[in-house]
Amino acid sequence: MVDLEVRGVSKRYGETLALDRVDLRVERGETVALLGPSGCGKSTLLAVVAGLEPHDGTIRWRGRDLAGTPPESRRFGVVFQDYALFPHLNVFENVAFGLRVRRTPAARLRERAAEVLSLVGLDHLRSRDVTTLSGGERQRVALARALAPEPRLLMLDEPLAALDRNLRDRLAEDLGAILSELDLPAIYVTHDVEEALAVADRVAVMEPRRIARTGTPEAIYREPGSEYVARFLGLDNLVPARWERAGGRTVLRTKLGALPADALPPPAGGQEAALLLRPNGISILEHAAGGRAAPASSAGRWVLHGELTGRSFRGAAQRVQVTVRGVDLRFRVAADQTLPPPGSAVTCTIDPRRGACLIPRRPTGPISERPI
Numbered sequence: 517m518v519d520l521e522v523r524g525v526s527k528r529y530g531e532t533l534a535l536d537r538v539d540l541r542v543e544r545g546e547t548v549a550l551l552g553p554s555g556c557g558k559s560t561l562l563a564v565v566a567g568l569e570p571h572d573g574t575i576r577w578r579g580r581d582l583a584g585t586p587p588e589s590r591r592f593g594v595v596f597q598d599y600a601l602f603p604h605l606n607v608f609e610n611v612a613f614g615l616r617v618r619r620t621p622a623a624r625l626r627e628r629a630a631e632v633l634s635l636v637g638l639d640h641l642r643s644r645d646v647t648t649l650s651g652g653e654r655q656r657v658a659l660a661r662a663l664a665p666e667p668r669l670l671m672l673d674e675p676l677a678a679l680d681r682n683l684r685d686r687l688a689e690d691l692g693a694i695l696s697e698l699d700l701p702a703i704y705v706t707h708d709v710e711e712a713l714a715v716a717d718r719v720a721v722m723e724p725r726r727i728a729r730t731g732t733p734e735a736i737y738r739e740p741g742s743e744y745v746a747r748f749l750g751l752d753n754l755v756p757a758r759w760e761r762a763g764g765r766t767v768l769r770t771k772l773g774a775l776p777a778d779a780l781p782p783p784a785g786g787q788e789a790a791l792l793l794r795p796n797g798i799s800i801l802e803h804a805a806g807g808r809a810a811p812a813s814s815a816g817r818w819v820l821h822g823e824l825t826g827r828s829f830r831g832a833a834q835r836v837q838v839t840v841r842g843v844d845l846r847f848r849v850a851a852d853q854t855l856p857p858p859g860s861a862v863t864c865t866i867d868p869r870r871g872a873c874l875i876p877r878r879p880t881g882p883i884s885e886r887p888i
């Protein structure tokens with residue numbers, strides 16, 4: 517069941533095209549993360565959905581066109597990056613603000629404000645001056661304030677961007693839990709990949725002006741669909757590859773050598789592709805027995821010979837760089853794996869079904885929402 521449907525939305529600010537035929541759906545109760553670099557149009561899309569900016573294309577709520585519905589009648593709540601709390605009001609009064617504006621009866625106002633304060637875990641701070649709160653607490657007040665008037669859609673614009681990394685990770689998980697408990701559809705704008713993955717049921721990755729790929733976090737990692745999306749997700753082992761069939765077998769011609777490709781589905785849209793090697797797709801990394809040999813395969817696995825050219829310890833894992841025929845590849849291996857010193861010859865073994873995928877070289881257009 518679709519709650520919000522954005523179809524063919526374009527927005528121009530003078531000479532700048534900020535959105536170009538954007539399609540997006542938010543289904544009942546789901547949180548969609550709008551993930552993309554700064555300036556790609558995320559805030560503009562929120563402003564358009566909120567009814568704050570004129571635009572081309574349609575926005576529907578449960579099938580009904582919102583063109584004639586002013587922002588205050590849409591019942592969409594917004595949480596901003598800077599929280600926009602009222603400094604002269606305490607926590608309770610900030611949360612109750614929207615209810616007072618709507619002339620909510622006093623008893624219902626107290627009940628509802630207490631309800632949302634409890635939901636975000638702030639009952640004990642109800643009388644506190646908001647200027648004395650930590651960043652994380654302010655963010656929760658902002659969330660409670662947006663929730664108090666019972667919006668039918670919640671929009672969060674970089675709500676954690678002002679916080680430091682550790683707090684952000686923890687709050688992203690808390691926020692994700694609150695949003696799924698509420699069964700309230702939400703659009704969560706962020707430029708941070710990990711935050712998007714922590715809160716979202718589905719992620720819409722934006723490139724400038726348009727949505728490049730929409731899917732569950734697992735699906736977009738499994739199949740990024742374009743080099744842009746892969747790189748944005750941090751999947752940057754991308755090697756140009758040509759897919760060829762010869763004598764009933766398929767092979768990938770790459771700078772790494774010719775790799776048997778029977779285990780991989782052919783690339784969509786032609787023979788030219790980018791071969792993506794997943795960062796955690798190496799199953800063994802060890803000293804090569806001899807010098808550099810041509811790539812070979814063994815029991816369906818690819819065997820690449822190269823040189824260990826970098827290594828850094830990252831707590832839970834080690835990052836390694838292996839250079840194979842002049843191509844630098846970066847992987848993650850277990851923290852406790854013993855590695856030879858940098859400069860050593862190594863052999864990498866990759867199971868192509870788990871550790872590789874093919875991405876069309878020149879996508880014909882954005883991979884956007886599929887019809888339901």
Ligand code: ADP
Nearest residue numbers: 529532534552553554555556557558559560561
């Ligand atoms: P994001 O939220 O992804 O950082 P924005 O939606 O803020 O991106 O901006 C998208 C593009 O539209 C940018 O090129 C930005 O400069 C432009 N833009 C945004 N708001 C305005 C405005 N009010 N007037 C002119 N250009 C704008």
